[in-house]
Amino acid sequence: MSALLEVDDLHVYFDTDDGLVKAVDGVSFSVDRGEVLGIVGESGSGKSVSMLTVMGLTRSSNTQLSGAARFEDRDLIELKPDELRQVRGNDIAMIFQDPLSSLHPFYKVGWQLVEAIRAHQNVTKAAARERSVELLDMVGIPEPRRRVDAYPHEFSGGMRQRAMIAMALANEPKLLIADEPTTALDVTVQAQILELIARLQRELGMAVILITHDLGVVAEVTNNINVMYAGRIVESAPTDRIFAAPEHPYTWGLLRSIPSLDRPRDEELVPIPGRPPSLINRPTGCHFHPRCPYVRERHKQVDPRLDAVLDDADHKVACLLPSETRKRIWSELKAGKDPQEARAAVNLEEVEEVGR
Amino acid sequence: MSENLVEVRNLVKHFPITKGIIRQKQIAAVHAVDDISFDVIRGETLGIVGETGCGKSTTARLMLRLLEPTSGTITFDGRDISHLGRRDLKPLRSEMQMIFQDPYSSLNPRKTVGSIISEPYVIHGTNKSDKARKTEVQGLMERVGLNPEHFNRYPHEFSGGQRQRIGVARALALRPKLIIADEPVSALDVSIQAQILNLLRDLQRDFGITLVLIAHDLSVVRHMCDRVAVMYLGSIVELADSDALYRHPTHPYTGALLSAVPVPDPALAAARRRQVLGGDVPSPTNPPAACRFHPRCPKAQEVCSQIEPALEEKHAGDASACHFPLSEGEVLERIATAETAEARDAAQQSS
Numbered sequence: 001m002s003a004l005l006e007v008d009d010l011h012v013y014f015d016t017d018d019g020l021v022k023a024v025d026g027v028s029f030s031v032d033r034g035e036v037l038g039i040v041g042e043s044g045s046g047k048s049v050s051m052l053t054v055m056g057l058t059r060s061s062n063t064q065l066s067g068a069a070r071f072e073d074r075d076l077i078e079l080k081p082d083e084l085r086q087v088r089g090n091d092i093a094m095i096f097q098d099p100l101s102s103l104h105p106f107y108k109v110g111w112q113l114v115e116a117i118r119a120h121q122n123v124t125k126a127a128a129r130e131r132s133v134e135l136l137d138m139v140g141i142p143e144p145r146r147r148v149d150a151y152p153h154e155f156s157g158g159m160r161q162r163a164m165i166a167m168a169l170a171n172e173p174k175l176l177i178a179d180e181p182t183t184a185l186d187v188t189v190q191a192q193i194l195e196l197i198a199r200l201q202r203e204l205g206m207a208v209i210l211i212t213h214d215l216g217v218v219a220e221v222t223n224n225i226n227v228m229y230a231g232r233i234v235e236s237a238p239t240d241r242i243f244a245a246p247e248h249p250y251t252w253g254l255l256r257s258i259p260s261l262d263r264p265r266d267e268e269l270v271p272i273p274g275r276p277p278s279l280i281n282r283p284t285g286c287h288f289h290p291r292c293p294y295v296r297e298r299h300k301q302v303d304p305r306l307d308a309v310l311d312d313a314d315h316k317v318a319c320l321l322p323s324e325t326r327k328r329i330w331s332e333l334k335a336g337k338d339p340q341e342a343r344a345a346v347n348l349e350e351v352e353e354v355g356r
Numbered sequence: 357m358s359e360n361l362v363e364v365r366n367l368v369k370h371f372p373i374t375k376g377i378i379r380q381k382q383i384a385a386v387h388a389v390d391d392i393s394f395d396v397i398r399g400e401t402l403g404i405v406g407e408t409g410c411g412k413s414t415t416a417r418l419m420l421r422l423l424e425p426t427s428g429t430i431t432f433d434g435r436d437i438s439h440l441g442r443r444d445l446k447p448l449r450s451e452m453q454m455i456f457q458d459p460y461s462s463l464n465p466r467k468t469v470g471s472i473i474s475e476p477y478v479i480h481g482t483n484k485s486d487k488a489r490k491t492e493v494q495g496l497m498e499r500v501g502l503n504p505e506h507f508n509r510y511p512h513e514f515s516g517g518q519r520q521r522i523g524v525a526r527a528l529a530l531r532p533k534l535i536i537a538d539e540p541v542s543a544l545d546v547s548i549q550a551q552i553l554n555l556l557r558d559l560q561r562d563f564g565i566t567l568v569l570i571a572h573d574l575s576v577v578r579h580m581c582d583r584v585a586v587m588y589l590g591s592i593v594e595l596a597d598s599d600a601l602y603r604h605p606t607h608p609y610t611g612a613l614l615s616a617v618p619v620p621d622p623a624l625a626a627a628r629r630r631q632v633l634g635g636d637v638p639s640p641t642n643p644p645a646a647c648r649f650h651p652r653c654p655k656a657q658e659v660c661s662q663i664e665p666a667l668e669e670k671h672a673g674d675a676s677a678c679h680f681p682l683s684e685g686e687v688l689e690r691i692a693t694a695e696t697a698e699a700r701d702a703a704q705q706s707s
Binding site for chain 1: 633
């Protein structure tokens with residue numbers, strides 16, 4: 001069976017007054033039916049832009065697009081606006097970070113749901129309304145028959161996000177793209193929403209792409225994870241392996257820089273030095289090199305490819321260090337060493353590198 | 357000199373809801389903070405956690421007297437400041453400072469970084485000569501990890517993390533006794549958060565500042581704070597030493613908060629029995645009677661809706677306001693760390 005969504009060498013450049021912003025620069029990945037994929041990255045890593053492009057939402061006169069995004073063997077990048085509209089909200093649905101600004105404040109929630117249903121299905125208003133009540137019930141909104149006539153401002157943040165999910169599910173999409181769905185919510189509500197997405201995904205068998213900056217969120221619900229940095233995927237692996245044996249220095253940095261309930265309280269956090277790069281003048285060579293504690297002279301010139309690691313074809317990393325060396329560095333870091341000590345311990349200066 | 361820098365007693369802040377245009381009539385009140393008491397010990401870091409609308413930011417603004425309390429007292433450095441006027445407060449303002457959440461809106465875009473950081477000196481009339489002021493400010497910039505040569509740049513030329521450093525330098529300028537940081541890292545990128553947290557921790561140690569950290573992220577609070585107050589709907593439900601709180605929280609709400617923290621480890625996350633709280637936080641206009649948490653509490657019984665539990669010590673270093681505190685076993689179920697996973701296994705084997 002072929003993949004549900006196959007993104008192949010996607011480039012998204014924006015022409016701005018300041019220069020060409022290379023927001024997404026050669027991203028390839030695929031999502032199978034029923035799979036939950038996590039995309040992790042900071043602001044400006046291209047995680048949202050790549051998904052918006054798949055939905056056809058970045059098209060404009062100053063956008064330069066190349067590559068393909070095949071959804072059930074149709075290339076979404078090439079589709080005409082009319083054809084795209086058939087797919088969007090029907091086969092692929094998207095929910096956003098801020099549920100307040102994604103709902104229209106003037107219209108009742110029920111009305112907005114009816115509109116979403118009738119845009120893709122030939123049903124009567126009454127039937128669509130009945131379906132809206134069902135959907136609100138499915139996403140766990142109490143008293144759905146009464147709530148269907150409420151305005152968005154009468155809902156709490158968590159309920160608005162539930163209503164957004166209900167709208168996204170209105171036409172039983174095969175793929176749900178959730179862009180930071182819980183970032184604006186409190187932890188307890190976040191737990192509710194994540195549980196809801198996981199339950200619906202199981203029940204409806206749809207694929208989900210979960211975009212987030214929080215490694216904790218993806219750890220619990222995803223099958224696979226892509227870590228993005230400066231418009232590229234730098235590490236891609238099944239979820240358990242990203243956490244058990246990460247191989248990219250950026251992933252290490254992310255894992256070590258967040259305080260966790262699981263580590264000694266007085267342990268120092270190890271921040272990633274510097275800040276995310278400008279997407280107009282990106283660093284040469286490996287884009288992460290100015291912030292990488294394991295940088296060597298060659299890394300400043302050679303751009304690494306996303307290659308499979310030693311003995312694991314599903315785990316891909318874009319790093320110039322040899323895989324054995326990376327494994328040794330991670331075991332040093334796990335033992336509580338800081339990056340400088342780890343660098344010394346593996347004798348980085350002596351390591352031979354091949355390929356790119 | 358007392359051990360406590362700030363003492364808060366029975367503090368209440370109600371915001372009136374009014375009706376009518378000319379003759380405004382109060383019809384209800386938002387119970388933002390409702391009868392809370394706690395101390396801030398000199399040199400410590402106190403964390404205040406809770407969900408949106410629990411009153412944590414109002415508490416901070418009351419402590420700094422940016423708001424006037426409805427009733428109750430706030431004692432700062434041995435002096436009752438609850439109802440002091442503007443003029444009496446001004447000299448005290450140099451001893452208490454605030455770091456804000458949003459490093460974009462909390463810096464004046466028309467002023468240079470240098471003048472933003474020297475503003476406190478101008479207001480309080482210290483460091484009179486321009487030259488002395490500039491040296492002082494550049495020293496501060498260096499201390500918080502900014503390049504002192506950027507003295508004449510504007511805020512928009514800096515990234516979010518650097519702007520937060522400017523905010524920290526400004527708060528530090530007058531060497532205050534108390535700094536209140538309201539969600540100082542939640543607007544920053546993940547890789548930058550650790551930089552700011554480490555900076556705050558270092559400064560707190562070096563200058564012996566008392567820090568009150570307001571946050572919704574429980575792992576951040578655990579990392580930074582000596583003691584933690586957990587707030588729910590305007591009241592403190594648990595007040596404890598960090599170690600005691602995270603090892604054995606006794607209030608079911610704290611248990612639920614900890615249980616909801618996403619764990620960056622798939623194996624541990626799968627092993628825990630997550631307790632998801634149903635429903636939403638009730639309206640603070642009309643909070644539930646007696647224990648405010650009872651409508652959402654998994655352990656609630658009849659008494660919880662009749663008698664308000666007092667904040668009292670449940671075990672060493674941990675006080676909570678609950679009739680039915682969490683047992684050891686219930687804590688293990690809720691929290692996902694390697695330690696609790698081990699303890700769970702041991703308990704299973706022995707039974």
